[in-house]
Amino acid sequence: MAAARVGLASHALHASSSSSTLVRRLPHSRLALLLYPPRILPTYLRSCPYVSAAPARPRPRRLRAMSQSAGTPYAAELAAAKKAVALAARLCQSVQQNILQAGVQSKPDKSPVTVADYGSQILVSLVLKMEAPPSDSFSLVAEEDSEELRKDGAEEILENITELVNETIVDDGSYSIFFSKEGILAAIDDGKSEGGPSGRHWVLDPIDGTKGFLRGDQYAIALALIDEGKVVLGVLACPNLPLGSIGNLNGSSSGDQVGALFSATIGCGAEVESLQGSPPQKISVCSIDNSVNASFFESYEAAHSMQDLTSSIAEKLGVQAPPVRIDSQAKYGALARGDGAIYLRFPHTGYREKIWDHAAGSIVVTEAGGVVTDASGNDLDFSKGRFLDLDTGIIATNKQLMPSLLKAVQEAIKEKNQATSPL
Numbered sequence: 001m002a003a004a005r006v007g008l009a010s011h012a013l014h015a016s017s018s019s020s021t022l023v024r025r026l027p028h029s030r031l032a033l034l035l036y037p038p039r040i041l042p043t044y045l046r047s048c049p050y051v052s053a054a055p056a057r058p059r060p061r062r063l064r065a066m067s068q069s070a071g072t073p074y075a076a077e078l079a080a081a082k083k084a085v086a087l088a089a090r091l092c093q094s095v096q097q098n099i100l101q102a103g104v105q106s107k108p109d110k111s112p113v114t115v116a117d118y119g120s121q122i123l124v125s126l127v128l129k130m131e132a133p134p135s136d137s138f139s140l141v142a143e144e145d146s147e148e149l150r151k152d153g154a155e156e157i158l159e160n161i162t163e164l165v166n167e168t169i170v171d172d173g174s175y176s177i178f179f180s181k182e183g184i185l186a187a188i189d190d191g192k193s194e195g196g197p198s199g200r201h202w203v204l205d206p207i208d209g210t211k212g213f214l215r216g217d218q219y220a221i222a223l224a225l226i227d228e229g230k231v232v233l234g235v236l237a238c239p240n241l242p243l244g245s246i247g248n249l250n251g252s253s254s255g256d257q258v259g260a261l262f263s264a265t266i267g268c269g270a271e272v273e274s275l276q277g278s279p280p281q282k283i284s285v286c287s288i289d290n291s292v293n294a295s296f297f298e299s300y301e302a303a304h305s306m307q308d309l310t311s312s313i314a315e316k317l318g319v320q321a322p323p324v325r326i327d328s329q330a331k332y333g334a335l336a337r338g339d340g341a342i343y344l345r346f347p348h349t350g351y352r353e354k355i356w357d358h359a360a361g362s363i364v365v366t367e368a369g370g371v372v373t374d375a376s377g378n379d380l381d382f383s384k385g386r387f388l389d390l391d392t393g394i395i396a397t398n399k400q401l402m403p404s405l406l407k408a409v410q411e412a413i414k415e416k417n418q419a420t421s422p423l
């Protein structure tokens with residue numbers, strides 16, 4: 001059965017309004033404007049060693065004002081999180097347009113890391129520090145650290161990141177802040193928190209779906225807040241995802257607008273709005289109760305999930321539709337608004353899931369009325385530090401389908417284990 005592919009790259013890239021000056025040098029005159037005279041920073045940034053304050057300039061704020069409904073838990077944090085990922089998404093779109101010139105690094109684990117990965121992380125960290133209510137200590141669990149950038153030979157990429165971040169900040173106009181190169185490195189290392197069961201921790205994947213990003217396909221900026229071990233809010237910026245729905249299974253979109261921002265706060269439901277600014281709409285998972293009518297999402301990359309196992313699960317459920325393969329947590333967003341009914345993720349043996357790959361996506365789905373568990377039906381536990389400790393795989397669907405999905409999953413795993421057992 002052929003899989004549906006949801007790429008939409010060319011459409012999405014044309015839809016971007018971001019600057020296309022990724023690796024162009026920021027003119028010196030512009031930088032000079034940013035440096036004088038110093039301006040007072042918010043208290044919680046004053047001890048921050050890597051930024052200089054600069055005069056506010058009378059530029060229109062391009063990001064829409066995010067409403068903060070009084071009385072809603074975590075309202076200020078949610079507004080900060082939305083603003084953070086929206087700004088990071090603008091940087092990422094600009095880089096995706098220029099991807100061939102941008103250059104790509106390799107991590108020790110061989111996954112690609114781009115200028116945008118670092119730039120996105122810095123901008124999210126900056127906006128959270130500027131906008132979120134100050135807490136005792138700022139804790140960010142994020143994917144990137146500065147190790148590779150501190151090595152000989154990384155000078156050019158560091159310069160590109162520094163220019164790109166500063167240029168994005170100037171273009172946005174919300175902050176009068178200028179990063180030095182040392183400041184960039186220090187800002188990246190803000191994301192070194194280990195998380196854990198107590199206190200508040202922001203959890204960030206600055207570009208989830210790096211491979212999709214490099215291909216020009218789907219990716220997401222995924223940000224969540226963990227409070228006392230529980231995910232309490234999540235936002236997913238999906239710059240290349242159609243706002244309406246992904247439409248039918250051959251990947252065509254039901255509408256023209258591209259760029260979706262999903263959000264959820266514990267106990268308050270889930271919403272989607274346009275990344276360019278539109279009123280948020282409540283979303284809910286689909287109400288299908290017969291798996292024969294279901295479709296399922298899985299990773300685009302076969303290396304990230306066992307497609308033989310997912311196809312056996314689908315067969316047991318009588319699923320007729322081909323798998324919908326999408327990179328990143330855009331899958332969680334699409335599931336949360338009912339574009340499909342099931343998400344299956346079964347990494348190959350030995351892979352350890354990281355919390356930033358699931359924290360934001362899972363709360364968007366659960367607040368949309370869905371269920372997200374491991375292959376044994378256990379809730380995901382985000383209190384154990386940077387990794388999830390779970391049984392075999394991650395599955396998500398609506399409440400009606402979960403019992404039959406769990407049964408099919410367990411049968412398929414048992415059969416697979418018997419087939420590969422040496423006896």
Ligand SMILES: Nc1ncnc2c1ncn2[C@@H]1O[C@H](COP(=O)(O)O)[C@@H](OP(=O)(O)O)[C@H]1O
Nearest residue numbers: 207208209210211299303304327328347351357
């Ligand atoms: N061998 C593997 N098995 C499962 N997941 C993997 C993997 N290698 C990388 N990943 C994770 O899968 C994420 C992408 O998920 P998806 O397959 O849903 O697009 C990657 O996020 P990054 O792209 O942020 O590194 C990475 O964390």
Ligand SMILES: [Mg+2]
Nearest residue numbers: 205208209357
């Ligand atoms: Mg990821």
